[in-house]
Amino acid sequence: MSDITEPHVVGRRTPRVDGVDKLTGRADYTVDHRLEGMLYGYPVPASIAHGTLESLTLDAARAMPGVVDILHHGHFPDLHRSPNSIRQGDAVSEVRLPFEDDRIHYHGQYIALVVAETFAQARAAAFRVEARYHQEAGVMTGLAASDDEGEEVRHYTRGEPELAFGIAPVILDETYTMAAESHLPLEPHATLAEWREANQRLVVHESTQGVFYQRNALARIFDLPPERVEVISHYIGSGFGNKLFMWPHAVATVAAARMLGRPVKTVLPRQQDMMTTGHRPASRQRIRLGAELDGTLASIQHDSLTETSSVDRYVDACGGATPSAYACDSVATRQRILSVHHGTPCPMRAPGEASGVFALESAIDELAVALDMDPLALRLKNYAHRDPQRGLQWSSKHLDRCLESAAERFGWASRDPAIGSMGDGDEIIGQGMASATWFAGRQPCAAEVTLRADGSVVAACGTQDIGTGTYTIVAQTVAELTGVPVERVEVRLGETRLPAGPLSGGSMTTASALPAVAAATREALAALKEVATGPGGHFAGLAPAALDVEAGTLQADGRQADFAEILARHRLSGVTGEGSAAPGDERREFSFRSFGAHFVEVRWDPGISRLRVARVVSSIDIGRAINPVAARNQVEGAIVMGIGMGLLEGLDYDPRDARLINANASDYRIPVHADMPEIDVELLDYPDYRFNEFGARGIGEIGLTGIAAAIANAVHHATGKRVRDLPITLETLL
Amino acid sequence: MQETTAHPPEAAVTVRLTLNGDPITIEVSPSAILLDVLREQLGLTGTKKGCDHGQCGACTVHVDGRAMNACLRLAVMCEGQAVTTIEGLAEAGHLHPIQQAFLDHDAFQCGYCSPGQIMSAVALLEDHRIAGDVATVREAMSGNLCRCGAYQNILAAIQDVRLRRHAQEGGGDA
Structure with missing residues (x-):
């Protein structure tokens, strides 16, 4: 118009x-590139999660047609590790080099890379590699199976949260868990490596969210000046965080290309992609809230435990958004990590905070129920007009407008708060809401x-x-x-x-x-x-x-x-x-965050045990949207991913041996077309010129925060069951 | 202990098919997968591999007009058949109406699943057994995963083309 x-x-x-x-x-995605004389790599994954590789028998694989070489612990060059520094721009996802030793740290860890003339030949030969292992006792299958509270890595305190909790007239103390989630970008991780100029120049095509990080890390690992390494990624078949930093398949592929003097391309098969290139780690979060009878929050304590691997220390900081979420004088967050025998986790869309906001916004809903208060009113009652964490003015915050606008479009005023009170034929309607937030950097x-x-x-x-x-x-x-x-x-x-x-x-x-x-x-x-x-x-x-x-x-x-x-x-x-x-010194004067509100309607049909998200109404305050059509698409997509987080997604590790059971695109369930609700997204238009001349704060992640909580809150409204463990499965509701 | 023997290379098989409107003859291994032949042997990389197990739909192509997962099909099965890939959809430089609708409705983000989504959408619109209501279309498209979650816009693009077609065909109630 x-x-x-x-x-x-x-x-x-x-x-x-x-x-x-x-x-x-x-x-031209990475997987589409082909070079003259190119070979194909196909990794061989470990079939155990904890132990040592005793022997590899390669004769059968070597005899397969088209096989050129098989790389493994006994046949791999001496390389350097990357310093893994964000500041130096050489961060990697897994510090350990491929085939570095005979230790097995997780199911799927590469034990060999078969290189052959064609993809089909490499794959066929990879299945002929025979491995013998020594499985060790003491496998850590995940935090759900352990009482180990891990190691504290971060904490934050203001005021007297324990004291305030102790004397508050209304308190809540609950624990929330989330299963590990897979990013599952439709384009798997892929590397095409070519050495030029007598192995003094390296050109790599990689499906990556950070070409410079990968360049710098490869330069460290292969001991080259960074300007002699080139990384190319014109099109990326999505990433969501697991293509931020390089994984071992790239190192193995680059090494193979140098050893063989020919370009090598490795495209990870979906199963290996899910086993070896990160995930959002499982989490267990305890939230303690203390409140006055009028709903004023007196204390918030948010204790988080997330998994890391036995080879790296990845911290998924769940409490990141909590200190600035509400106007509350006494707040504490603590973050702990626990080593388990899974592949190394990594950031996944709204890392930490997507998990943390689920727990916090579920707890706020529970408090509203306990206080017999409207959950929207409780949030407005504790509205943080300034950033209580840093004591600064917000650059631009219109969460109140988000809450009010989305509530109006959703029809929140006509919600009957009584459990299971809203029916439509065979279905019971549940309505829930939650706030969304993500930092602006x-x-x-x-x-x-x-x-x-x-x-x-x-x-x-x-x-x-x-x-x-x-x-x-x-x-x-x-x-x-x-x-x-x-x-x-x-x-x-x-x-x-x-x-x-x-x-x-x-x-x-x-x-x-x-x-x-x-x-x-x-x-x-x-x-x-x-x-x-x-x-x-x-x-x-x-x-x-x-x-x-x-x-x-x-x-x-x-x-x-x-x-x-x-x-x-x-x-x-x-x-x-x-x-x-x-960035300049604007951070000394202002706090920068984006905000939003999600209102969700679920429909529960107890006769046939069907639960679905029927309607989502969201308002998002991200400053200026440069391209509103793409910006709205980001939020809609995040809502879809949030439905996955709420109802479908979880990596299943065998509780006996930590093997990943559902590493494929079918048994690990992500939302499909048929799972789609009606989605109504509004982008408020309050440009944040204190942040940059375009007034934009970014929109990729915020939409995912709060969705799972709004779903869980709606499920409670429909069924009376407070589900604190994601994903919410049907058997929980029966 | 397994005995190891050198494996003779598989004898190539000649397959004649129509690819994007042109008759072609190819030599393929009997075990070659259609998807790999398209991408690696014929250089048609528009058809994507997302899972190689028929779970994601990124490799959807048309075989004699039906949408199929190219990763679940041997190339030799295509003898005498007409295979259409995303490269064969646009005609004379003009986007197919579905491609244009995807562009207009921003029905994609990373674009990796888009060729498969588009091929399924085109087949769906041609298939008169599939009703045109939203729930049916969503169900019919559910073999094509989009991790970016552009489903709402994909649906809008499909229904937009359906409406235009209906209007062109003189449908009074469109």
Whole structure:
């Protein structure tokens, strides 16, 4: 409607600039790349979770057609470990190198990599590798099977939470658990490695959320200068966190390519992808709340225990959002980790907080029931108008508006709070709600923009588009500042040859990359103005500052010349601007977070034991949405993932031996089309200009926080059963 | 202890089929999977591998007009059949109406499942046994996983094309 006359491109609904490539099959994902003479790797997974590899028998596998080599502990180069530093930009997901020793730490750990002429040959041979193990006693199958409280790694306290809890007239003390979840990106992890220049240059295609991290880590591991390593990831078949940092398959594949002098591609089979490339760890959280009779929160204590592996120390900080969630003087959070014999966990969409908000927002609902208060009113009663954790003003917070708007669209006012009181035929309707929140962060970013002689613009940045729409918002930003239409802006991402860009993670890409792209665009325009005002230029003699930019032209004194004319007159192929941006000192004055509210309706049919999410109404406050259509898609997708978290998803480890039972896309259940409810997402439009010039805070993760709690709260309303363990399975309700 | 013997390479089999409208003859191993032949041998990488077990639908292609998982099909089974992949959908540079609708409705994020979703959607719209109501369409599309969760927009894209088609065919109640 307003699309036609609206002069701004930023903030306008814009079809994705990479859409046609994706929808016609032309987009080049890592798995699609092929090189001359390329070999195929296929890993062999350990079939035990804890012990040692006693022997490998490889004769049968070696004799299979097409087999070129088999890498394993006794046949692998001496490599270095990566320092695994976020600050140095060389973080990896698993520090231990593949085949480093004969220890087995988890089911699925690679014990060999078969390399063959074709994929089918590599796979066939991998199944002929015979391994003998020594299984050891004392396997840790998961925190559910253990009373071990692990090791404390973080804590936070303000006020006197224990004292306040002890004297509060109304208290709640409950424990919530969540099963481990698999990211299950549809494109499995994949590496294509090619060595050039007598093994002095390495080019790697990887499905990764961070090309620079992988480049730096590979440079450490293979002892090369970083500029001799190139990592490419043009299209990523989603990530959700498990493609942030490199996993061992990449190291094994790069090593194989060097050993064999030929390019090697390894695409992880789905089962191995689920066993070896991370998951959201299982968690057990105890929430203690103390409240006055009027609902005023007097104390919040949030104790979390999450799993890590026996080889790495991954912390899934569940209590991250709790200190700033409510205006409460006395708050404590404690985080502990427990080593178990699973693969190393890693961040998964809204890491820590998605789990933590489930527990906290379930507990707040329980408190509302105990107080006989409306859960929405209880949240507004304890509304944090300032950030109580840091004692600072919020840059921009409109959670109250989210709660009120979503409640109105949902019809919350007509909810009858009595359990099971709302029926529709055979179904009992349950309605629940929860708040959503996710931090707003920025990372340093550089970019380069070239105005070209043909009138087009090229924007380059070494960040990635994992499906969130980064290609498109970069094009929008350039179009906004130059007036060149989006279709004439070519965006290059996902290469370490480009200016260094941030990880695609933490919902930080938009706020990190766009200011850098804008700075580079302005630099390019300044360079063009200099040309145009120089000798022989269209605006010779004028000051560059006197020129205006409009619709791909420079203008002054009623005259105009388009970019291409200006460049042509001077026989220039183009002018380039470089720009960079980083967070400033705004954090000293303000706290930055995004907020939201989810209202969920479930329908429970006790006659046939069917539970489904029927309706979700959400309002989200993320500052400015650069491309509203893609932003809304992010929230809708997060809601779908939240339905999985609430009702379907859990990695099942055998309680006897810690073997992963359901490592496939069918037994591990994710939502399908038929699980879809009606979804109504509203994006509030309160630009947060204190955060960056575009007012955007990022939107990839917030939608997932709070959904599972709203579902559990709705289930309680429908059935009277308070389910504190995710996923909520039907047998719990029978 | 297993005896090890050198395995002779499998004898190649000649298969004649129609691929994206063109008759082709290929030499494949009898055990070659259609998906691997498309991607590795013929270079048609638009058809994606998500699970290799018929669980995710990313490899959906049309075989004689029916949507099928290419990962569950031997290439030799396609003798004499017409196989259509995502590369064969757009005609003369124009997007198929379903592809256009996916673009218009933002019915994807990462795009990896999109070729499979699109092939299933096209087959579904051609299949008159499948009713056009929302619940039926959702059920019929449930073999195609989208981890990004773009299901709502995928549904909107399909129903949009259905409505336009109905209007073009002169349906009065569209």
